[in-house]
């Protein structure tokens with residue numbers, strides 16, 4: 001569901017050798033490969049994707065996201081700035097559902113993990129979203145993210161990208177199996193200074 005009052009101009013961002021560019025239909029083979037990963041399915045793919053037949057999952061996941069820019073949500077592919085290799089995906093969504101706020105989510109393919117891709121991409125997307133419109137940004141004031149307590153890697157990514165821990169949301173996340181998890185709430189504000 002989109003809450004934005006405008007479409008978003010498709011945007012590319014560069015940081016640390018990565019290129020963040022809009023997801024597109026031609027990413028389907030790479031997305032299909034990524035959606036074989038149990039952790040992406042468990043923590044980041046969403047119920048509609050997981051409940052779809054395996055051979056349809058990539059299309060179910062990618063379709064609304066590749067089209068998301070037209071309805072006010074930013075869905076990036078995280079790629080190698082030189083080779084174009086697909087490393088993962090990152091979303092900035094719910095833009096202005098609450099005034100001047102947005103929510104981020106991300107995943108990285110198993111083979112691309114442990115090299116700082118998530119941290120670098122998250123920081124770049126946050127800088128863009130928090131920058132003023134006259135500087136090419138979205139002009140939001142606060143960006144939130146959540147992860148289940150068991151997802152320690154995501155917690156480290158969030159903290160490294162300047163998303164401070166704000167608290168624990170009890171039974172916030174329901175995984176596809178139906179099991180509920182407490183989740184950390186993190187956020188980064190436009191006015192935050194590096195800790």
Ligand SMILES: CC(C)(COP(=O)(O)OP(=O)(O)OC[C@H]1O[C@@H](n2cnc3c(N)ncnc32)[C@H](O)[C@@H]1OP(=O)(O)O)[C@@H](O)C(=O)NCCC(=O)NCCS
Pocket residue numbers: 039040043044106107108109112113114115116117118119120146147148151152153154156157160
């Ligand atoms: C979480 C995820 C996005 C991290 O991607 P990544 O590109 O490997 O992340 P980075 O390399 O930027 O950083 C990973 C950090 O987690 C740490 N880490 C990785 N696995 C870990 C584990 N099992 N336990 C503790 N820390 C771990 C790394 O050491 C690193 O921290 P450091 O920089 O302080 O050393 C990736 O593992 C993923 O896609 N997981 C499945 C989907 C998911 O969980 N998405 C997030 C939903 S909230």
